[in-house]
Amino acid sequence: MYDIIFRHLEEKVALTPSEKELIKTFFKHKKLKKKQFLLVEGDVCKYLAFVSKGLLKSYNVDDKGNEHINQFALEGWWSSDMSSFFSGEAAFYTIDALEDTDVLLITSEDFEKLTLQVPIMDRYFRLLFQNSLISKERRLISSHTHSAEEKYKYIMANNPDLVKRVPQNLLASFLGLTPETLSRLKKNVIVFAK
Amino acid sequence: MYDIIFRHLEEKVALTPSEKELIKTFFKHKKLKKKQFLLVEGDVCKYLAFVSKGLLKSYNVDDKGNEHINQFALEGWWSSDMSSFFSGEAAFYTIDALEDTDVLLITSEDFEKLTLQVPIMDRYFRLLFQNSLISKERRLISSHTHSAEEKYKYIMANNPDLVKRVPQNLLASFLGLTPETLSRLKKNVIVFAK
DNA sequence: TCTTACAGATGATCTAAAACAAGAAATTCA
DNA sequence: TGAATTTCTTGTTTTAGATCATCTGTAAGA
Numbered sequence: 001m002y003d004i005i006f007r008h009l010e011e012k013v014a015l016t017p018s019e020k021e022l023i024k025t026f027f028k029h030k031k032l033k034k035k036q037f038l039l040v041e042g043d044v045c046k047y048l049a050f051v052s053k054g055l056l057k058s059y060n061v062d063d064k065g066n067e068h069i070n071q072f073a074l075e076g077w078w079s080s081d082m083s084s085f086f087s088g089e090a091a092f093y094t095i096d097a098l099e100d101t102d103v104l105l106i107t108s109e110d111f112e113k114l115t116l117q118v119p120i121m122d123r124y125f126r127l128l129f130q131n132s133l134i135s136k137e138r139r140l141i142s143s144h145t146h147s148a149e150e151k152y153k154y155i156m157a158n159n160p161d162l163v164k165r166v167p168q169n170l171l172a173s174f175l176g177l178t179p180e181t182l183s184r185l186k187k188n189v190i191v192f193a194k
Numbered sequence: 195m196y197d198i199i200f201r202h203l204e205e206k207v208a209l210t211p212s213e214k215e216l217i218k219t220f221f222k223h224k225k226l227k228k229k230q231f232l233l234v235e236g237d238v239c240k241y242l243a244f245v246s247k248g249l250l251k252s253y254n255v256d257d258k259g260n261e262h263i264n265q266f267a268l269e270g271w272w273s274s275d276m277s278s279f280f281s282g283e284a285a286f287y288t289i290d291a292l293e294d295t296d297v298l299l300i301t302s303e304d305f306e307k308l309t310l311q312v313p314i315m316d317r318y319f320r321l322l323f324q325n326s327l328i329s330k331e332r333r334l335i336s337s338h339t340h341s342a343e344e345k346y347k348y349i350m351a352n353n354p355d356l357v358k359r360v361p362q363n364l365l366a367s368f369l370g371l372t373p374e375t376l377s378r379l380k381k382n383v384i385v386f387a388k
Numbered sequence: 389t390c391t392t393a394c395a396g397a398t399g400a401t402c403t404a405a406a407a408c409a410a411g412a413a414a415t416t417c418a
Numbered sequence: 419t420g421a422a423t424t425t426c427t428t429g430t431t432t433t434a435g436a437t438c439a440t441c442t443g444t445a446a447g448a
Contacts, residue, residue, distance in 0.1 A: 062339050070331060083328045092332075115317065123309065123316040129323035134277045136330045137264060138286075143337050144370035145256050148435070169395065176338035181435055183397055342405070361425065375405055377427055 001029060004052045005104055008076050012127045013120045023121075026114045027104040032056075032097040038079070039095040045084035047105040051077050054101025055165060058093040059173070069174040072098075072162055078128065079103075085111075098166070143176055149185045151175045156189075195223060198246045199298055202270050206321045207314045217315070220308045221298040226250075226291040232273070233289040239278035241299040245271050248295025249359060252287040253367070263368040266292075266356055272322065273297075279305075292360065337370055343379045345369045350383075 002024055009015060015023070027050070032038060038056065039045050049056070056073040058081065070093055073079035084091035085108055106114065115122045142154055152175065156163055163171060172182035196218055203209060209217070221244070226232060232250065233239050243250070250267040252275065264287050267273035278285035279302055300308065309316045336348055349369065350357055357365060366376040 060335055060339070066339075068335050068338050070335060082324065082331075086324065086328075115320075119313050119317070122320045123313070126309075126316045126320035126323060129320060129327050130276065130280065133323050133327050133330060134280075136327060136334065137276075140330060140334050140337065141254055141262050141264060143334065144262050145254070145260075167395065178436060179396075180398085180437085183395095184435095187397090363425065372406060373426075374407085374428085377425095378405095381427095 001052070002027075002104075004076060005050050008050075009124055013124045015120070019118050019120070022118060023114065026110040027106050030103050030105055032101040032103060034097055034100050037094065037096045038103070039081060039091055039093065041092065041094045042090050044088055045081040045091045045093075046107055048078060048080040048082075048085055048108070048111060049073075049095075049103040049105050051075055051079060052102045052104060054103075055098040056095055056101060056103075057098055057170065058095045060093050067170075067173050068176070069170055072166060072170075072174065074162065074165070098170075148175070148177050148181055149189060151177070152182065152185060153189060195246070196221075196298075198270060199244050202244075203318055207318045209314070213312050213314070216312060217308065220304040221300050224297050224299055226295045226297065228291055228294050231288065231290045232297070233275060233278075233285055233287065235286060235288045236284050238282055239275040239285045239287075240301055242272060242274040242276075242279055242302070242305060243267075243289075243297040243299050245269055245273060246296045246298060248297075249292040250289055250295060250297075251292055251360075251364065252289045254287050261364075261367050262370075263364060266360060266364075266368065268356065268359070292364075342369070342371050342375055343383060345371070346376065346379055347383060 002020075005027075006015070006020060006023075009023075032054070038047070038049060039058075041060065051073045053075055056077075056079045058070045058073070058079055059067050060070060061067055071079065079095055081091040081093045081095070083089065084093075088108070115125070142151060146154060155171070155175065166174070168182055169179040172179045175182070196214075199221075200209070200214060203217075226248070232241070232243060233252075235254065245267045247269055250271075250273045252264045252267070252273055253261050254264060255261055265273065273289055275285040275287045275289070277283065278287075282302070309319070336345060340348065346369065349365070360368075362376055363373040366373045369376070
């Protein structure tokens with residue numbers, strides 16, 4: 001059950017057996033059915049979730065009813081409305097499961113305790129947020145610089161796994177495109193994978 | 195000289211006098227003239243910079259020669275090509291000074307030493323990156339959701355200081371717009387500030 | 389296995405913002 | 419102070435992608 005999370009933590013920091021035991025006590029396990037909600041916009045985001053199996057999406061619905069995907073979270077990824085989780089204010093994003101999904105959940109109170117009792121977790125999350133920030137920066141520049149086709153090629157090259165598991169209309173939303181545009185431009189993009 | 199940086203650090207974490215003395219030893223001071231480069235695309239980014247006075251911009255130049263602003267850094271902000279700084283690979287961004295600017299610089303080797311010798315700095319940067327990530331997420335969603343005019347209103351509301359100090363063409367680039375578009379939409383936006 | 393819903397493809401039309409072009413205004417600095 | 423550079427505005431044309439409207443294929447649930 002905790003194998004995956006420790007594998008991920010230990011990619012970035014070294015943990016003693018007693019630290020690992022302590023870490024375990026802060027998380028609780030939850031199973032989500034496909035389409036089940038983990039968080040609804042407007043609620044306070046109580047949990048930071050580690051995906052041990054499955055796939056989550058976090059998204060915002062605009063005034064016109066259009067969904068804008070903020071993030072997908074595959075196995076080994078974390079998901080949350082960070083702003084709400086850390087501030088206690090109403091969540092901007094909704095999070096639900098695209099597949100049957102297993103998550104490990106930690107509350108913000110326990111997150112605070114965890115980082116104070118196991119300071120190296122601050123280092124882990126520093127490194128995690130650092131990498132997220134780098135890739136988010138690139139996505140933002142790409143959204144200004146690249147054409148629809150280039151955005152699609154970029155994600156095909158960098159997240160082929162995601163492209164395989166996520167329906168096209170959601171991928172379009174993630175890229176900031178309409179499903180029609182994505183469908184059309186696929187015809188023009190020569191795909192070398194089979 | 196170090197007042198500003200400690201004020202910023204101590205907004206997020208508590209530091210002992212001896213920690214502060216140690217922290218000082220890792221930074222060196224540098225003055226940049228307006229238009230002077232701190233980093234050129236393609237070079238390895240050697241420094242993480244804390245702006246104690248002035249204004250930096252980090253940007254990427256695309257194939258057509260268009261500048262795309264990644265980030266502005268006012269007093270109290272950090273600036274770097276994080277990907278290059280932490281990985282040692284060639285930088286994607288160029289960083290230069292929009293005004294005469296004072297920075298405190300730390301190398302990646304010293305950054306590593308700093309976080310190991312003063313572990314609470316991992317917490318500081320965890321909190322810093324966490325907040326940056328939240329605002330970068332919002333900018334990305336905004337770039338998909340909002341019209342040019344809404345983007346402009348959004349930055350006017352959230353970073354009025356920046357809008358005052360940055361030339362309009364650079365602000366346009368930051369928002370992912372052309373200077374012409376920004377100039378035009380300004381006429382339609384009723385501004386309540388004086 | 390029927391049928392009800394999605395997911396995806398394709399066509400026609402529309403529109404916001406880009407691109408191109410040219411001046412005017414404001415700064416810089418020599 | 420005056421030339422040179424940079425910033426900002428305004429006009430016209432073009433275009434990428436959105437929107438609206440069907441249609442088809444696929445999967446799920448009863």
